[in-house]
Amino acid sequence: MAYNTNAVETVYDFILEKIQSGEWQAGARILPELKLAKSLGVSRVAVRDAIQKLAGMAVLRKLQGSGTYVEKVDVGSLINALRPIVAISDTELLEIMEFRSYFEPGNVRQFLRSCSDESLAALERNYEDMKAHRGDPAAFHQIDYDFHNMIAKGTRNSFVNRISDFYVDIIKAQQRHISMRLGPDIALEDHSLIIKYLKERQEDLAAMHMERHVKRAIESMRLYLAKSNHSK
Numbered sequence: 001m002a003y004n005t006n007a008v009e010t011v012y013d014f015i016l017e018k019i020q021s022g023e024w025q026a027g028a029r030i031l032p033e034l035k036l037a038k039s040l041g042v043s044r045v046a047v048r049d050a051i052q053k054l055a056g057m058a059v060l061r062k063l064q065g066s067g068t069y070v071e072k073v074d075v076g077s078l079i080n081a082l083r084p085i086v087a088i089s090d091t092e093l094l095e096i097m098e099f100r101s102y103f104e105p106g107n108v109r110q111f112l113r114s115c116s117d118e119s120l121a122a123l124e125r126n127y128e129d130m131k132a133h134r135g136d137p138a139a140f141h142q143i144d145y146d147f148h149n150m151i152a153k154g155t156r157n158s159f160v161n162r163i164s165d166f167y168v169d170i171i172k173a174q175q176r177h178i179s180m181r182l183g184p185d186i187a188l189e190d191h192s193l194i195i196k197y198l199k200e201r202q203e204d205l206a207a208m209h210m211e212r213h214v215k216r217a218i219e220s221m222r223l224y225l226a227k228s229n230h231s232k
Contacts, residue, residue, distance in 0.1 A: 007042035011050035014040060019059065019070055026072040030060070033068075090225050094218065096167050101214040103163070104148065105207035108194065110155040112203050119154045123195050126150060130191065134184040144187050186216050 014036075018024040030036075033051070037044045051068055054060040062068045111119070126147050133139040145168050152164035190213035197206035 007040075007046035008049045008053075010040055010042055011036060011047050012053060015050065015054060015060070024070050026070050028070050029067045030070065094221065094225075097214065097218045097221065100167065101211055101218065104151070104214055105211040107151050107155055107160060107164070108198070108207045108210045109203050110157065110160070111151045112198055112201065112206060114156045115154045115198070119150070120195075120199055123147065123150060123198065127188075127191055127195055130184070130188060134188065137184075140184050140187075144191075147187075147191055186213070186220065190216065 015024075015030060018030070024030055031039070033044050033047045036042075036047045040047075051060055051062065055062055055068070058071055060068050061071050126143060130140060130143050130147070133143060149161075149164055149168060152160050155161075190209060193209045194206055194213065197203075197209060
């Protein structure tokens with residue numbers, strides 16, 4: 001049977017479903033590779049690749065000569081495992097952005113309650129890097145994401161950090177081509193205001209401008225996607 005990424009996804013999803021449903025508990029041995037391959041109608045190579053991905057995320061553990069076992073799964077490893085291994089649709093991308101519009105203002109509020117002067121200084125340095133790289137779309141794009149992750153990490157909430165890492169990773173590739181066409185102006189303007197109100201300890205205004213920032217990005221993305229679809 002030919003190898004393909006859809007086959008890896010089939011095995012990957014099957015194993016995760018068994019774990020999430022509780023059918024395969026921590027310490028349980030999963031089905032042997034050959035049995036999984038026959039049961040799901042895929043190649044053993046696809047099975048091995050899916051298992052390797054999950055082992056790398058600490059969801060599974062392979063023991064030489066014994067088999068593959070379910071690790072003691074925590075929230076973080078499941079969040080990592082749920083990251084898609086194929087591209088997401090434009091609709092899903094917009095839904096993630098909408099989630100950010102109410103998740104990130106909350107991060108701003110918690111950041112302000114927990115942050116140090118060093119954290120604020122790091123955000124200012126990030127902003128200076130953004131200005132310095134406004135003519136380099138790829139670098140600017142990465143610095144922009146760093147800004148949002150710095151605020152998430154500044155909440156000092158490990159679950160918030162994991163969620164932020166989760167959605168940043170899954171939208172990076174899909175949003176990069178859009179961000180490069182939208183240009184730097186929205187991010188530069190909005191980040192400047194967010195930092196201004198964080199430094200002034202004005203929680204409501206900082207959160208409001210973060211929400212505005214994400215919603216402006218959503219609207220720009222909608223317009224870009226509509227134009228792209230219309231031209232096809």
